[in-house]
Ligand code: HEM
Ligand code: SF4
């Protein structure tokens with residue numbers, strides 16, 4: 338089938354603002370959007386810039402705004418989109434070139450929640466044991482691949498880039514609800530601040546955007562309640 | 570426009586209606602406070618707000634209050650129950666059912682008044 342692929346392009350060396358470019362691409366229905374981008378880059382216009390690494394939905398480097406929704410280019414099939422496909426960079430982060438954005442503010446928010454086990458009690462002889470139920474409590478957050486689909490789908494984040502964003506809260510949830518962790522209060526410094534969880538207005542774009550099917554809003558609400566009832 | 574689903578529109582409408590009600594509240598307080606400058610000023614305000622277009626405004630205001638109130642209850646359920654988030658979409662449709670049920674009487678009374686040429690007095 339013939340696909341009309343519209344890409345929002347921006348070259349900092351010569352453009353003042355982004356502009357649309359249209360490409361005609363021959364595609365199979367089971368091709369992925371990532372395949373189309375490759376066809377453009379390899380056979381039509383080598384200057385097209387985008388990120389990708391694994392090509393299999395696990396590295397999280399190719400989140401893009403495809404037909405109006407955030408998705409991974411490597412996990413989105415042409416047959417689910419139709420013959421006109423638009424691709425834009427994810428919103429709310431500075432565009433560096435074409436589909437490549439500066440991820441640093443996103444990772445700064447990630448670091449702010451201290452995404453590692455905090456426990457300064459003396460280590461036991463062997464592992465820090467955990468029951469299957471305790472392990473299941475934070476399972477959903479462990480599936481996050483830090484693709485930024487959620488954070489850059491959030492209307493609050495588009496308007497206020499200092500909002501820590503859903504991805505960082507999902508990562509915080511993964512440790513806050515880990516029975517081995519003791520760092521809850523430290524994480525709350527970032528999460529309960531003015532740019533933390535209280536910015537969330539439950540618009541659910543994050544939950545719908547997550548390619549890992551993490552119930553993002555659910556986890557954010559659980560963190561909100563954990564902060565709210567912390568001192569009771 | 571980002572192609573969000575129910576949750577996104579619920580949020581946009583909640584904010585627009587919230588700000589709308591706030592604007593009304595400010596105008597309303599100013600209107601009442603105008604009595605401080607004597608009956609002439611106060612009556613002038615009253616006359617101004619008795620123009621037919623403000624009957625339409627009243628319908629919009631009531632719609633805003635009803636949506637904001639019912640969706641506010643939806644948000645409270647999502648914030649404070651374990652299941653609210655899972656049923657947020659159904660809850661939003663319930664908001665619209667309640668909205669229609671409570672809005673109809675106002676629509677008939679005030680809307681009928683507008684069509685019949687009354688100014689709501
Ligand atoms: C019927 C009673 C009301 C209920 C149940 C209610 C409920 C709520 C709730 C739960 C929120 C939080 C929204 C969120 O966290 O996403 C909210 C926000 C808000 N409310 Fe109300 N409210 C009511 C009346 C009012 C009134 C009378 C005004 C105006 C004077 C108002 C103005 C606002 C504004 C401006 C916001 C902020 C909107 C936002 O952040 O998006 N509300 N309301
Ligand atoms: S929560 Fe989902 S959408 Fe957000 S960064 Fe992780 S994998 Fe991506």
Ligand code: FES
Pocket residue numbers: 388389390391392393394395396397398399400409410411412
């Ligand atoms: S290229 Fe790795 S997630 Fe898509």
